[in-house]
Amino acid sequence: MTSAEDAAHIADVVRDPSGETLVAARTVGPGVPVLAFDVGGTDIKSALFDADGTALGLRRTPTPAADGDRTAVLIDRLGVLAAELQADHPDVIPRAAGLVVPGIVDADAGLGVFASNLGWKNSPLRDLAAARLGLPVAFDHDVRAASWAEHRLGGARAYANSVVLVIGTGIAGALLVGGEPYTAGGYAGEIGHSPIADGPVCPCGARGCLEMVASAGAIARRYRDATGIAPDGAKDVIARAAAGDPVASEIWDSALDALTLSLAQLTAVVAPEAIVIGGGLSRAGGALFDELRARLTARLSFHRIPALVPAELSGNAGILGAALRARELA
Amino acid sequence: MTSAEDAAHIADVVRDPSGETLVAARTVGPGVPVLAFDVGGTDIKSALFDADGTALGLRRTPTPAADGDRTAVLIDRLGVLAAELQADHPDVIPRAAGLVVPGIVDADAGLGVFASNLGWKNSPLRDLAAARLGLPVAFDHDVRAASWAEHRLGGARAYANSVVLVIGTGIAGALLVGGEPYTAGGYAGEIGHSPIADGPVCPCGARGCLEMVASAGAIARRYRDATGIAPDGAKDVIARAAAGDPVASEIWDSALDALTLSLAQLTAVVAPEAIVIGGGLSRAGGALFDELRARLTARLSFHRIPALVPAELSGNAGILGAALRARELA
Numbered sequence: 001m002t003s004a005e006d007a008a009h010i011a012d013v014v015r016d017p018s019g020e021t022l023v024a025a026r027t028v029g030p031g032v033p034v035l036a037f038d039v040g041g042t043d044i045k046s047a048l049f050d051a052d053g054t055a056l057g058l059r060r061t062p063t064p065a066a067d068g069d070r071t072a073v074l075i076d077r078l079g080v081l082a083a084e085l086q087a088d089h090p091d092v093i094p095r096a097a098g099l100v101v102p103g104i105v106d107a108d109a110g111l112g113v114f115a116s117n118l119g120w121k122n123s124p125l126r127d128l129a130a131a132r133l134g135l136p137v138a139f140d141h142d143v144r145a146a147s148w149a150e151h152r153l154g155g156a157r158a159y160a161n162s163v164v165l166v167i168g169t170g171i172a173g174a175l176l177v178g179g180e181p182y183t184a185g186g187y188a189g190e191i192g193h194s195p196i197a198d199g200p201v202c203p204c205g206a207r208g209c210l211e212m213v214a215s216a217g218a219i220a221r222r223y224r225d226a227t228g229i230a231p232d233g234a235k236d237v238i239a240r241a242a243a244g245d246p247v248a249s250e251i252w253d254s255a256l257d258a259l260t261l262s263l264a265q266l267t268a269v270v271a272p273e274a275i276v277i278g279g280g281l282s283r284a285g286g287a288l289f290d291e292l293r294a295r296l297t298a299r300l301s302f303h304r305i306p307a308l309v310p311a312e313l314s315g316n317a318g319i320l321g322a323a324l325r326a327r328e329l330a
Numbered sequence: 331m332t333s334a335e336d337a338a339h340i341a342d343v344v345r346d347p348s349g350e351t352l353v354a355a356r357t358v359g360p361g362v363p364v365l366a367f368d369v370g371g372t373d374i375k376s377a378l379f380d381a382d383g384t385a386l387g388l389r390r391t392p393t394p395a396a397d398g399d400r401t402a403v404l405i406d407r408l409g410v411l412a413a414e415l416q417a418d419h420p421d422v423i424p425r426a427a428g429l430v431v432p433g434i435v436d437a438d439a440g441l442g443v444f445a446s447n448l449g450w451k452n453s454p455l456r457d458l459a460a461a462r463l464g465l466p467v468a469f470d471h472d473v474r475a476a477s478w479a480e481h482r483l484g485g486a487r488a489y490a491n492s493v494v495l496v497i498g499t500g501i502a503g504a505l506l507v508g509g510e511p512y513t514a515g516g517y518a519g520e521i522g523h524s525p526i527a528d529g530p531v532c533p534c535g536a537r538g539c540l541e542m543v544a545s546a547g548a549i550a551r552r553y554r555d556a557t558g559i560a561p562d563g564a565k566d567v568i569a570r571a572a573a574g575d576p577v578a579s580e581i582w583d584s585a586l587d588a589l590t591l592s593l594a595q596l597t598a599v600v601a602p603e604a605i606v607i608g609g610g611l612s613r614a615g616g617a618l619f620d621e622l623r624a625r626l627t628a629r630l631s632f633h634r635i636p637a638l639v640p641a642e643l644s645g646n647a648g649i650l651g652a653a654l655r656a657r658e659l660a
Binding site: 114116173175182184187188189191193194195202204205206207261262264265266269270271273301303304 | 446491505507512514515517520523532534535537591595598599600601602603629630631632633634
């Protein structure tokens with residue numbers, strides 16, 4: 001790809017398929033200017049946060065494709081995005097950058113340990129990004145960074161011990177213990193890939209992963225597979241269930257049961273004060289939160305039932321977390 | 331009960347039904363002398379730890395019975411046991427006491443929040459014991475104290491992040507995070523009362539609790555219910571399974587599957603470096619550890635499989651933990 005093609009590609013800002021409007025994120029508060037990148041398998045969110053903490057040039061662009069390990073094309077793309085942000089805002093000089101990515105992340109070592117849809121294994125993303133950007137880079141897991149943002153700015157503010165779940169295409173989680181992220185070398189919080197049944201086999205290789213049954217993506221896929229009708233996302237399946245469609249009802253009911261089992265495990269073992277739920281499915285509102293609260297309470301006994309609260313930062317939690325992490329470096 | 335009857339009752343040291351020999355515990359190391367009590371629903375272990383850290387007069391006596399809340403009879407009994415230990419060892423003057431109890435325990439507030447088989451609710455056990463003994467009292471949950479002892483002296487020594495499981499009559503657990511107990515106000519670690527299936531209903535009121543299927547007590551009970559034959563504990567059921575008894579095989583297989591599901595949840599979400607397993611079932615050795623390791627590895631994929639290691643302190647971990655906690659006060 002030439003750099004002209006590349007720039008055109010980046011300019012093609014993707015619409016969020018969930019319909020979420022990507023307007024300005026909340027401020028992260030005053031501090032030094034920082035760059036922030038939230039990298040996913042499909043797209044990258046990028047922005048320059050100014051001294052007031054406002055996101056300038058926030059947008060979503062496609063993650064560049066490559067066979068196998070996408071480290072090199074990603075790092076190059078971050079450089080192009082940074083240069084564009086700098087060119088558009090010459091008076092805002094970033095002093096650090098925050099980079100957050102999915103998968104298994106060893107934040108201390110700066111490594112992307114594993115990410116099925118980005119192809120890397122033990123990729124030294126932090127140091128590569130720092131070299132490309134010429135800035136110190138704070139590096140973290142996307143959902144842990146999002147949970148950090150929810151803890152500092154959003155739905156988890158009131159809780160020192162909480163679990164943040166993002167239920168979208170997949171299901172990702174992050175634990176906060178004593179007000180700090182609990183990482184276990186990057187392996188903690190894989191709630192989407194915790195088993196809740198004997199099947200089906202998940203692309204990750206494990207059996208019965210929660211996200212095969214209960215993610216927004218799985219709910220839509222299961223309905224399509226059962227009926228041949230492609231629903232307009234999980235929210236459409238939930239609406240069909242509410243309208244009496246028996247197939248939609250069974251799928252939504254089994255998804256709620258699977259989520260309840262996972263939340264019950266979390267409640268019994270980790271006992272967070274709150275479980276903060278974001279991602280596409282959280283937009284189901286009471287159909288999700290009231291049902292989960294009732295089923296969890298019915299399922300358990302002496303346990304301390306956590307507050308189930310919606311995430312507040314929506315799709316911007318990851319990039320806000322990246323900016324917060326970068327601020328800690330600068 | 332008169333105090334003469336009471337003394338006779340205490341002198342009737344109970345044999346451990348698992349056949350475990352209650353010889354001297356390991357030393358807890360040099361320090362000030364302390365009293366230690368590990369209270370269960372059936373019996374109390376008591377000892378006086380001397381300046382070398384050796385347990386003097388270690389024995390197991392029945393927990394006194396009472397209708398409803400057993401706080402008052404327990405506190406009185408602790409006083410009698412302390413007086414006996416003091417009379418037998420007049421030169422060893424304890425400077426503090428450690429008291430550990432089962433159930434939901436708020437260690438910071440000194441409260442026994444709930445214990446189904448001891449009948450209390452929000453009982454101020456720490457302060458009552460301190461008043462009765464005339465000593466500062468360190469108060470904790472029995473399995474958290476046991477896990478602390480395993481971390482300091484036993485099988486969890488090498489691991490900052492670990493989960494200790496005690497699989498006996500029930501299943502209890504405790505989490506260590508960053509080398510410190512993780513308590514969540516006393517609600518964490520209730521792995522035995524985490525759901526793994528839709529049933530059966532547990533005496534705790536929840537459905538499908540792990541300990542209804544996979545504790546040593548449940549394995550023996552399930553075999554008896556299925557065959558009318560009372561086995562000599564879970565180890566007898568495991569031996570019958572190994573010898574080809576199809577009922578025993580099905581029960582042991584389903585217990586292993588249930589344990590695997592819980593350990594897989596723990597691995598995905600908490601990702602401890604090690605899971606330390608004690609209690610009666612841990613004496614099954616390879617029949618337990620090798621099977622769990624193989625099933626857990628087969629069940630998961632990219633996850634970090636924890637080391638599965640036997641507890642080293644056996645039935646004495648609780649009282650050793652109580653002594654360690656008392657030493658921290660003195």
